[in-house]
Amino acid sequence: MNNRIRVLRAEKGWSQAELAARVQVSRNSINAVENGKFDPSLPLAFRIADAFDLKIEDVFLREDRS
Amino acid sequence: MSHARRPRPKAQKGGILRKSRHSLLWFAPPIVVMAAFFASLPWLADLDETVTLSITAAASAFVLAWGRFVATRMERDLDEVELAGQRFAQARGAAAGIFLTVLLLLPTPVMDWVTDNLILMTTGSRGTPERDTVYVGMVFGLVLLLVMQALGTVVANAIWNRRIGGNA
Numbered sequence: 001m002n003n004r005i006r007v008l009r010a011e012k013g014w015s016q017a018e019l020a021a022r023v024q025v026s027r028n029s030i031n032a033v034e035n036g037k038f039d040p041s042l043p044l045a046f047r048i049a050d051a052f053d054l055k056i057e058d059v060f061l062r063e064d065r066s
Numbered sequence: 067m068s069h070a071r072r073p074r075p076k077a078q079k080g081g082i083l084r085k086s087r088h089s090l091l092w093f094a095p096p097i098v099v100m101a102a103f104f105a106s107l108p109w110l111a112d113l114d115e116t117v118t119l120s121i122t123a124a125a126s127a128f129v130l131a132w133g134r135f136v137a138t139r140m141e142r143d144l145d146e147v148e149l150a151g152q153r154f155a156q157a158r159g160a161a162a163g164i165f166l167t168v169l170l171l172l173p174t175p176v177m178d179w180v181t182d183n184l185i186l187m188t189t190g191s192r193g194t195p196e197r198d199t200v201y202v203g204m205v206f207g208l209v210l211l212l213v214m215q216a217l218g219t220v221v222a223n224a225i226w227n228r229r230i231g232g233n234a
Binding site: 024026028 | 146147148150227229230231
């Protein structure tokens with residue numbers, strides 16, 4: 001699964017640590033999700049989308065449609 | 067869908083040293099129990115067989131229960147990515163630990179050395195093995211298995227961290 005976390009973070013001017021604090025996970029976990037090394041659970045994906053005030057499909061993209 | 071989650075404790079100064087000291091404290095009780103157990107072997111050998119067996123079983127049960135307790139306690143503060151890493155490490159580490167134990171005990175000289183020393187520890191001489199020796203051997207094997215599993219878990223955890231990457 002692909003995502004736009006890096007771009008969205010850059011738009012907001014947030015570091016990985018800042019986003020991690022907002023969704024209450026570790027910075028390493030945000031790094032793993034952002035780089036596509038780990039697919040988050042739905043609750044975590046929703047929390048990340050909520051942090052950016054976006055819908056989940058605006059943050060996470062299916063690989064065949066990215 | 068609930069988003070509630072326990073807040074993570076903030077990072078504190080003194081990182082690695084503080085964590086090491088903290089980990090040492092967590093692992094101290096089983097180390098103390100096993101050290102006391104092995105130190106009291108000569109005394110245990112003179113006791114009634116039932117008492118020896120009971121003490122041996124109690125020490126083993128304590129080490130197993132403590133290990134489970136520490137694992138559960140440490141998983142409490144992990145998020146889902148860290149938990150996935152933990153599961154990866156435990157699964158691979160347990161398998162690797164058992165494999166390493168068998169591999170370590172497979173060569174006859176190693177097995178002879180272990181057996182000789184167990185007899186020496188329990189009887190004070192290199193005589194014929196007694197029942198106590200068998201009991202102690204079982205505990206020794208169990209402890210070795212646990213140590214190897216712990217080592218395997220640490221290595222597998224390092225592999226996991228390397229795989230998912232720690233840097234931006």
